[in-house]
Amino acid sequence: MIELHERTRRISPTRLHEVLKRYDAKSLVDPFMGIPTHLNYLKRQGLAVHGGDVVEWFVRVGEGVVVNDFTILKDNEVAEIVEMLPGRIYATDMFKAWEGVFFSEEQCIYLGVWHDNVRNLRSDGQTGLAILGLWYVLCYWLQKAHYPDDMQDIPPSELAWNYIRQTEKWVAPNLLRNTCRQADVLTTINHQAADALFLAPPARNTFRTADARIWMWEAWWQGNPYFNIEHYYRDSLFGARSADENGYARAVASVLSSAQQYPVIVMQTTEQKMHEFEGLLRNARKNVEILAPHPYEVYLVGTS
């Protein structure tokens, strides 16, 4: 059974929105966006949002709930994702390597079918929504392995149907241009202008501690159960310098120094790690305000 992280990164978009309102920020760039549900919230509140990440499926989901303004998956389209379509040949053994380790035989077959079906979707928006919906299924299955008697046995196609249909509710336009890119932090920062830059930097050695659900879903999207996201991070600014504390600090400092065009920088961290970032931000910005509504949620806001 795979170990699932107890505590994952908590980003509260409502709180972030309250912080941004204080500084009258109408647009935001998040170069470490992760699963961009927070950007979706901010978009719905009328901000222009731009996200970036090195992991591809995050970006694909961003195309579904951040970039996409109108496209949803209708009932017949969801049906074409969740079940095997007659006349199509599927690589049902694509995820056989996970069988008996993480998932059952049936689940692995479905993962293969869904992979093929999602890859055949017509638009980026629909693909993103399907990836997000199916990710909830993956999480449900992994959780169920931990709580076999507490969680219902739901047929895979029904579970997938329910979750994919749910993603539709997050699709909304804000009449602004919103973007997501698969890129390293510096590329994202330099290619985009906005009122505020939101930084929730990955912890040191992230690739070693990454939640299994994250790398597993990237492996699913790539169609390769042995796929490892380690190289994504290794090749990034942080991956290359995260071996020691000083290297990590230098990486954060270089991000901050590249972000001079942003009037406001909001760094989210925890009370425990606040001291690591505060000094770096003070070096980069004249004024630093600390907003600490919760020990797990501390915002350092730097302005010129």
Place this chain on the structure above:
Amino acid sequence: MTLFQGTASTPSETAEAFGHMVSLFGAVGDYALGNPAGYGPRIGSLAAAIAQIGGCEPQECDTIHVAGTLHGIGALGNGGLRKSDALPPRAAMMERWNIPATGALICEHISGLPKDTADLVRWHAEAWDGTGYPDQLRWHGIPRAAQFLHIAEMFAEHDEPEDALVRIQESSGRIFSPGEVRTFVMWFHTFGGEIEPREFPFAALTPDATSITKVLTLLSEAIDAHNGTRGRADRIAQRSAATAALLKLNAHESGLLNACARLFGIGEMSSAELEWHRFDPLAGLGRELRATHANESAQIVGALPPFEELMPILRARGEWFDGTGLPDRLRSEKIPMPARILSVCIAHDALDEAHRTHIRDDRTTPLERMESAAGTQFDPVVVRAYTDALKAKA
């Protein structure tokens, strides 16, 4: 009476008065959401009971109870519910997702609530799998206490406890954490699905000298935001206070009048439009509607025992001095003095607003029209005092 004067002699009295005011805020929030009376305290009690079984500390249980009472306050003024903007269903749904965050913001403005109340209000609608709102938090990012509140809310939505049990168990791993569902099931089998009302945890509150007044002001602002009448309660409270001073009302009556001036708008919350948008404030035709609104606010406020004193005043604000008003056709002195003052202030404010926005006839000033209704709709003594108060201020 400490509650309506905003002062108290002992800290425990202050905490109690503050707690009542907070409960009223919660009740009005529930009313805006269309929940039955007592809904908030019910889910607060249930969530606290589940949390107790789940091993939470008594203080945490108290916080959960308070957060349960206040869970719906963000509904006040919410774009998906307020009367002024009729949004398409999808946009209204998205607006309603903001209710918890707005509620949390209000909680953050109320000093004296237990720590973490705002967080629980903010996250009580989050789902374990990340499909909830407003933050789409997932798994252990959601505080356990917020999950207990969410479970309690789902339980309270069902008429039959057994149905609720099945629904909550089905939601294990999706809306709720499996661990918290297990705790709920333990509660269910221990208490047979019966919610035992829990006394409001006054001791958990730490109000300061201004907290009670502050909550009443926040509540009236929220009611005004909901009705689209920003600043109205404040104006009416100020004018009624000046009139009451000229009429030499005692401190207790003035306190009641102030509270009523800030709360009478509750009755209008469920209507599609404001009273004066539909009928001229001096027209006999509007009597029934005014009485309905007056009665509605009296019912909501009076349902909480500490506020019973406000009930006759709120109910009688639609009465006419000559006995032809509604709902009880009270006449002259039978109408409580604060209600007579309140009806004058409300009517003049509406006339003033209509005059300012040119909705009504411009040939006579609002004050002239008020004077013409003295003796029939209004108490002439009150109208004179009101006019004097306004002139003195000018």
